[in-house]
Amino acid sequence: MTTQPPSPDTSTVDLGASRDRKPVVALVFGGRSAEHVVSCATAASVLRSIDRERYDVLPIGITETGRWVLMADDPEPLQLTATHKPAVSGDNEVLVSPDPAGHSLSLREPGQVPRELGEVDVVFPLLHGPFGEDGTIQGLLELSDMRYVGSGVSASAVMMDKHLMKVVFRSAGLPVGPYVLITDKEWQRDPAASMDPVAALGWPVFVKPARAGSSVGVTRVESADQLKDAIEHARQFDPKVLVEAAIVGREVECGILEGRGSDPARASQVGEIAVTEGTHAFYDFESKYLDDSARLICPADLPEDIAETIREQSIKAFDAAGCEGLARVDWFYSPDGTLTLNEINTMPGFTPTSMYPRVWDAQGVSYRELITELIELALQRRLGLR
Structure with a gap:
């Protein structure tokens, strides 16, 4: 199978290309999941590399409590290092228009009358984990008829x-490999019984939250006596736990x-x-x-x-x-x-x-070309059911 690199200079359809302005790309990052810091680091990289001659950029952060705020167009505070874990904060609240004809965002500042941030052509949701990568923000954007980068509601959720x-x-x-599912109700009803099937997988096993990423909450378990603690650790991130054979x-x-x-x-x-x-x-x-x-x-x-x-x-x-x-x-x-x-x-x-x-x-395909290709794919996507 021959794989051709994408052609990032292909024109977009109707949005942006038919207007006397650059398309506006809203980068949305942060979020309520345990992968908040990873999302911020991703946003820092995209802010540095996105083609500014081609797009106008609107950085929108989501705090760990779920508030949407307008962020400075500056990647440095969002950089993840061993000594700095970035986080979204601020008082300038961003609101998504519920009007499917609007494609707009507005800004509500303390003590000020809300003002329009203008029309957004495409949203790039740089979110990882629950409340972002799992179909939730995709559903919100679908309701608002906003184009966005990446998979839709069902694929993202599943x-x-x-x-x-x-x-x-x-x-x-x-x-796919062998696994055991432990639901919240099974664990609350009888933890010992829910762990019984795990022995058939053999040791070691990996215990992980069912709906998390970036290896958050994952434990390698070498023996049965370590299993309960590993499940409890995973449940801190998701009450639904998966145990996989190594x-x-x-x-x-x-x-x-x-x-x-x-x-x-x-x-x-x-x-x-x-x-x-x-x-x-x-x-x-x-x-x-x-x-x-x-x-x-x-x-x-x-x-x-x-x-x-x-x-x-x-x-x-x-x-x-x-x-x-x-x-x-x-x-x-x-x-x-x-x-x-x-x-x-x-x-x-x-x-x-x-x-x-x-x-x-x-x-x-360079990093900048990849960003461009993903935005172009989103701009060309038709709205509604696909």
Whole structure:
């Protein structure tokens, strides 16, 4: 399968192109999930790199309590480091117009009469985790008839839930690993009984919140006596918990871009995550964002037929989920040649050092070109049911 890089200089349809101004892009970031700081870091990177000659930018932050505020167009306070965890704050509240004909945002400042911020052509929701990546903001934007980057309500919601994701992929004939689901009611009713099926998975296992990302709340469990504490830890982030069998294999990833018009989706080079031995037990939050222990090998050193299968199956997963815009598809490649689909991320980490932009960079698509292509795809999307 030959994968062509996108053409970021293709004209948009009607919005922006037919007006005597640049399209306005609202970057929405922060949010109520445990991945607030990761979202801020993503926004910092996009603010630095978005093509200012092509777009006007409106930075909108969502606080950890859910308030929308107008932020300064400055990436520095949003940078995530080992010594600084950024957060959205402010008193300048932003309101989304409920009028589908408006496509506008307004600003309410303390002691001031609300004023219009103007019409927005496309929203780029740089949100990770619940209350953003899970179909909630997508539903709000759909009600307001606003175009936005990324997947719609159903794909965002189902792919955020790792249990429902596996159900969809298994029904599509894609290979998923063994797991046990522990719901909130099962845990409250009888914790011991809800843990009983886990032993059949073998040890070790990974315990994780069903609806979280960025390795938040994930624990590698080596034995039964560690299981209860790991589940309680995961439940701090989500009352629905997934316990997955540990799969011995290399972690490889493929980036997917929606095709233009009726064109099929496009697959990137396949990259491999390598965590420096002895630093972390697995690819956790610290190795992803706070130190240099994780590195990407791209293209991954794989047999060509395996790499081709990963690209083809990643597109199949993207289509089976009904995704739009972008997704990162994560796999395990075992020593016996078996491929197991781990998960799909509808809004993957999006800093220049994140895996999704880097696998596309290896394909010849720069970070700025990738941002442009995603915005152009959103501008060309028709409103309503698709």
